[in-house]
Amino acid sequence: MVLKGSSNFCKSAISNWQQLSQAINPKSSIMPFLLPSTVTHETALHLEKEGLLNLPALATVDCSHLNNFDSSVLTVLISWQTRLRAKHQQLLITNVPEKLRVLAGVYGILTLLGL
The missing domain is CATH 3.30.750.24 (STAS domain)
Incomplete structure (x- = not known):
């Protein structure tokens, strides 16, 4: 069962994780x-x-x-x-x-x- 709006939440969470990762190590998108x-x-x-x-x-x-x-x-x-x-x-x-x-x-x- 997929909750309505869960896709946007996941995209937002991934985007936030990538921004944090870039701040920690700008050369890599991996934590x-x-x-x-x-x-x-x-x-x-x-x-x-x-x-x-x-x-x-x-x-x-x-x-x-x-x-x-x-x-x-x-x-x-x-x-x-x-x-x-x-x-x-x-x-x-x-x-x-x-x-x-x-x-x-x-x-x-x-x-x-x-x-």
Whole structure:
């Protein structure tokens, strides 16, 4: 059942979302993929799948909420980067916590992830 006027509401909502997206990242019409606050081995597989289902959003991954994580987050980021590179696209990781930089350095993948 379609409500009368719902089409206009959807068009308006999409337009508002696109305007917000352009304000955040003028070069892209896709919102960044926001990592959750916690990424551990218990949640990594689900997060990886969620990201792969939203592949266009992975062009920019925002780590601003990430504060509780283990090395599993590196596996997820590498997986996403591999998938994007296969499509000749880049992974941009923003708002990287210092702990994540240190962890990537310990594993020797700072440059690989562009950190």
